[in-house]
Amino acid sequence: MTDPERFSQRSTGLAAELLRAGADDQPGPDGMQQTLVALGFSGVVLSSAGVAGAASVGSAPLTSAVSASAATSGLTTAGAIKSASATLVIKWVGIGLVGGVGLASVASVAARPSPKPSAVVIDDARSSTAHVNRAAVTPTLPESRPAVADSPAPQLVASAAPSALHAVAVAVESRLTNSELEVGELLAAEVAYVDRARARLAAGQSSQGLSLLAGYEQKFRGARLLPEVLFLQIEAYERTGQSNEARNAAQRLVADFPKSPHAGRARRLLAR
Amino acid sequence: MDELESSPPASPDRIAGLVRAHYAFVWRLLRRLGIGEGDADDAAQRVFLTAAERLGGVEKGRERAFLYGVALNVGARARRSVGRRREEPFESAGEREAPEPNGEQLLERRQARALLDRLLDEMPEDLRVVFVLFELEELSTRQIAELCEIPVGTAASRLRRARDDFEERVARAEARRRSTGGER
Numbered sequence: 252m253t254d255p256e257r258f259s260q261r262s263t264g265l266a267a268e269l270l271r272a273g274a275d276d277q278p279g280p281d282g283m284q285q286t287l288v289a290l291g292f293s294g295v296v297l298s299s300a301g302v303a304g305a306a307s308v309g310s311a312p313l314t315s316a317v318s319a320s321a322a323t324s325g326l327t328t329a330g331a332i333k334s335a336s337a338t339l340v341i342k343w344v345g346i347g348l349v350g351g352v353g354l355a356s357v358a359s360v361a362a363r364p365s366p367k368p369s370a371v372v373i374d375d376a377r378s379s380t381a382h383v384n385r386a387a388v389t390p391t392l393p394e395s396r397p398a399v400a401d402s403p404a405p406q407l408v409a410s411a412a413p414s415a416l417h418a419v420a421v422a423v424e425s426r427l428t429n430s431e432l433e434v435g436e437l438l439a440a441e442v443a444y445v446d447r448a449r450a451r452l453a454a455g456q457s458s459q460g461l462s463l464l465a466g467y468e469q470k471f472r473g474a475r476l477l478p479e480v481l482f483l484q485i486e487a488y489e490r491t492g493q494s495n496e497a498r499n500a501a502q503r504l505v506a507d508f509p510k511s512p513h514a515g516r517a518r519r520l521l522a523r
Numbered sequence: 524m525d526e527l528e529s530s531p532p533a534s535p536d537r538i539a540g541l542v543r544a545h546y547a548f549v550w551r552l553l554r555r556l557g558i559g560e561g562d563a564d565d566a567a568q569r570v571f572l573t574a575a576e577r578l579g580g581v582e583k584g585r586e587r588a589f590l591y592g593v594a595l596n597v598g599a600r601a602r603r604s605v606g607r608r609r610e611e612p613f614e615s616a617g618e619r620e621a622p623e624p625n626g627e628q629l630l631e632r633r634q635a636r637a638l639l640d641r642l643l644d645e646m647p648e649d650l651r652v653v654f655v656l657f658e659l660e661e662l663s664t665r666q667i668a669e670l671c672e673i674p675v676g677t678a679a680s681r682l683r684r685a686r687d688d689f690e691e692r693v694a695r696a697e698a699r700r701r702s703t704g705g706e707r
Contacts, residue, residue: 254657255682265696269639269693270639272636273635273639276551277547278551278567282563285568286546286568286571287539290539291535292535519562
């Protein structure tokens, strides 16, 4: 059976014109990004901007954490996630952040040598292995430390399973009350916390996810991922039929973060 | 459906790959099936969130057909609950299509799309779906038959009727335009 010639292949005529216009219609740049974010793949979206290893979707949870934080902080990720030492919880090297408070802090975390070996080792995600040496993430870190020339090769690989990410989150959050906690580490903890909430929501555990999101601002005074949190709240409230709460979150997102990539969605919700 | 819901979760690779490969298809399909521009992103997102939950039970190579089914359901629900919004309250055409060089062409294309959507809105649903898949997504009748789970002959016959129907509507629109001095 042969298909007829499509109207759009005709050179003239209103039908051809209309169909060509329809075929040219393309989604805007935000739609796919927001969908990937909602699915927990925010790192993948920004991988082309230079997050090494994030090209593999399997690496999304951990790398997404970093790039999501950069995105929601209005910063630009120009480098790659690297593990410079096997002794810190997370080392971010080469995260070029243009402007913002996070720049200096993240860079300082990246550059800081660590006092003890093997704090966290995350093996390949496909083996879903995460080893957390809690002794090595005890709160007190010396003010200055000698460089560790013979640090083992980086062991934080790009592919981290959710369970591994959770292990990192637990390790980092265990230090939240310590005043010496670096801003960069706090950011990592924030990202991990939000990713946990997101994972709960994705798993259909709405009340637990929402509960985590509700506690976010209290837990993290800087609340640098607040636009992301508000966006997730909107999503979750909408999915659970809590339209008033969704609108409240949307109003706050629009009012406080009008230039956020998520503000458009919030405005559309409020326009309904 | 129950079988799908109880299926094991799909891998992150597969979910992200699904979004990347088919987002534009789903978005355009939703638009041409009657979802307003301001709601299409949200509706597309709902399609993929729903699809992600059930993807584990979908055979490899059948993702597009599966997405199509989900999109039809989501689209129908969205149309019922929100209704079609023809205006863009917050996003101007210029913002959406900034790369377009010529403002006049842009406006014309936007008007053309508005007219296209109006004509498609008036078509019977079964004809509209087949028409959109053939004329806009450039699927063959065989592919359409597979997606819609109908015999190829039925797809071909619906397409024929859909094209006749569309041409008639276009002719009427053209006549109206002429009678109103060029206004669409």
